[in-house]
Amino acid sequence: MFGIDVPIFAFSHCRDVVAAVTKAGGLGVLGAVAHSPRQLEIDLDWIEEEVGGRPYGVDLIVPAKYAGSDDGGLSMSDIGAMIPDDHRKFVDDLLTKYDVPPLDDERATGQFSTKNDAAAPFSADSQAPNLDISLAHDPAILVNALGPPPQFMIDKVRAAGRRTGALAGKAQHAERHVNAGVDLIIAQGYEAGGHTGDVGTMVLIPEVVDAVGDTPVLGAGGIGGGRQMAAAMALGAQGVWCGSVWLTTEEAETHPVVKEKMLVATSSDTIRSRSRTGKPARQLKSSWTEEWENPQTPMPLGMPMQPILVDEALSRISRAAHRDGSGAEKLANYFVGQIVGSMNKSKPATQVVYDMIDEFIEANERLNSQING
Ligand SMILES: Cc1cc2nc3c(=O)[nH]c(=O)nc-3n(C[C@H](O)[C@H](O)[C@H](O)COP(=O)(O)O)c2cc1C
Incomplete structure (x- = not known):
C-alpha cells in the first residue's frame, strides 16, 4: 500500500522522529494537532526535504463529538x-x-x-487549515483520532489521491470507519499512551481484523519491541503503529x-x-x-x-x-x-526500528522452531 520496507508506523509530534523512521524503512506520521498552520508548513517542508520522496503521514484530531459540534463549533x-x-x-x-x-x-x-x-482547539474548524496545508504537501496518509474522519476530510483526501487512516478502540468504531470510506484502521488497545479506550490490544486486534474484511489493520497500544510486533501480526494485523516508544529516543522533544x-x-x-x-x-x-x-x-x-x-x-x-x-x-x-516500563534506555529512533526488526525475526524463528520441533 505504501511501498515501505518494514510495517512499522511511528506516531510522533517530533519531525525528527518522523523523518528518522521513514528513512529507516518504516513510515513516520507527524502528530499535528498542536501545530499552527505556519508551523505545520515549516515542518512538512522540512520532512519532505529529509525523506527524499519516501512516504510519511500526518495525524490530525477532528473528533466526531465535542462541545458545540452540533451547533457549528x-x-x-x-x-x-x-x-x-x-x-x-x-x-x-x-x-x-x-x-x-x-x-x-x-x-x-x-x-x-x-x-x-x-476556533476552539480539537474542532473541525480549527483543523481545517491544517488539512489543506497537508494536502498541499505530499503525505501518503492522513490519519484522524477520536472518531471517524468527517466526510469532508475523507472526500478531500481521496480527491487528492491519498489514503485516510483512523484509530479504533472498539470493533464497532472500526466498522464505522470502514463504512465511511477509511483505507487503513489502527486498532489501538487500552495499554496505549494518549486517548485510549478500555479494551486491551490482545483482544482488540482480532476483533477489529474480523470486523473490517479486507481493510488492512495496524496493531497499536503496548507495542515497543519485536515480540509485541510479532504478536500483533499473529493476531492478524498487517503492521504496527507505535507512539510511546519514540518519546525517550534521542531525537524526541x-x-x-x-x-x-x-x-x-x-x-x-x-x-x-x-x-x-x-x-x-x-x-x-x-x-x-x-x-x-x-x-x-x-x-x-x-x-x-x-x-x-x-x-x-x-x-x-x-x-x-x-x-x-x-x-x-x-x-x-x-x-x-x-510500554514505558520497557523504555529504559535512550536510543536513536533508527535504532529502535532496527532493534524491533531483529527481535521480530528472532520471535518468528522461535515460534517456527516450536512448531517444527
Ligand atoms: C504523547 C502521545 C500523544 C498522542 N497524541 C495523539 C494524537 O494527537 N493523535 C492520535 O491519533 N494519536 C495520538 N496518540 C496515540 C498514538 O497515535 C498511538 O496510537 C499510541 O501511542 C499507541 O500506543 P503506544 O503508546 O503503546 O505505542 C498519542 C500517543 C502519545 C504517547
Whole structure:
C-alpha cells in the first residue's frame, strides 16, 4: 500500500522522529494537532526535504463529538465563558500549593487564549487549515483520532489521491470507519499512551481484523519491541503503529525531566485520566494526576473546556520543572503508555526500528522452531 520496507508506523509530534523512521524503512506520521498552520508548513517542508520522496503521514484530531459540534463549533471566548469558577480556583490553588511561578510577561498565556474568537482547539474548524496545508504537501496518509474522519476530510483526501487512516478502540468504531470510506484502521488497545479506550490490544486486534474484511489493520497500544510486533501480526494485523516508544529516543522533544521520569518508570506508573484533555488519556502518574484523582477535586471538564482550563498551568509547570526538587518537577508528566516500563534506555529512533526488526525475526524463528520441533 505504501511501498515501505518494514510495517512499522511511528506516531510522533517530533519531525525528527518522523523523518528518522521513514528513512529507516518504516513510515513516520507527524502528530499535528498542536501545530499552527505556519508551523505545520515549516515542518512538512522540512520532512519532505529529509525523506527524499519516501512516504510519511500526518495525524490530525477532528473528533466526531465535542462541545458545540452540533451547533457549528464554538469560539475560544464562548468556551472560556463555560469554565466554572470552581475549576479555575482549583487550578490556581494547585499552582500556589506547588509553588509554580507564573510565565514571564512576553509569553503570558499558554497555547490557547480565551480572549479571542479563534476556533476552539480539537474542532473541525480549527483543523481545517491544517488539512489543506497537508494536502498541499505530499503525505501518503492522513490519519484522524477520536472518531471517524468527517466526510469532508475523507472526500478531500481521496480527491487528492491519498489514503485516510483512523484509530479504533472498539470493533464497532472500526466498522464505522470502514463504512465511511477509511483505507487503513489502527486498532489501538487500552495499554496505549494518549486517548485510549478500555479494551486491551490482545483482544482488540482480532476483533477489529474480523470486523473490517479486507481493510488492512495496524496493531497499536503496548507495542515497543519485536515480540509485541510479532504478536500483533499473529493476531492478524498487517503492521504496527507505535507512539510511546519514540518519546525517550534521542531525537524526541520530550521535556528532559519527563524523559528521565519515563526512563525509570515501570509499566504500573501510568494512569488513564481526563485531567489533560477532558477525555480518558493514558499518561505518566505524577502529583498532577494524583491531585486530579483526589475525590475532593472537581471532576475534569469535557473537551475542549478541560484542555483550555489547564493549558496555561501545564505551560507553567513545563517551564519550571527543571528546578530540582521543585513542585513543578513533581507535577510534570506527559502522555505515555504501559510500554514505558520497557523504555529504559535512550536510543536513536533508527535504532529502535532496527532493534524491533531483529527481535521480530528472532520471535518468528522461535515460534517456527516450536512448531517444527
Ligand atoms: C504523547 C502521545 C500523544 C498522542 N497524541 C495523539 C494524537 O494527537 N493523535 C492520535 O491519533 N494519536 C495520538 N496518540 C496515540 C498514538 O497515535 C498511538 O496510537 C499510541 O501511542 C499507541 O500506543 P503506544 O503508546 O503503546 O505505542 C498519542 C500517543 C502519545 C504517547
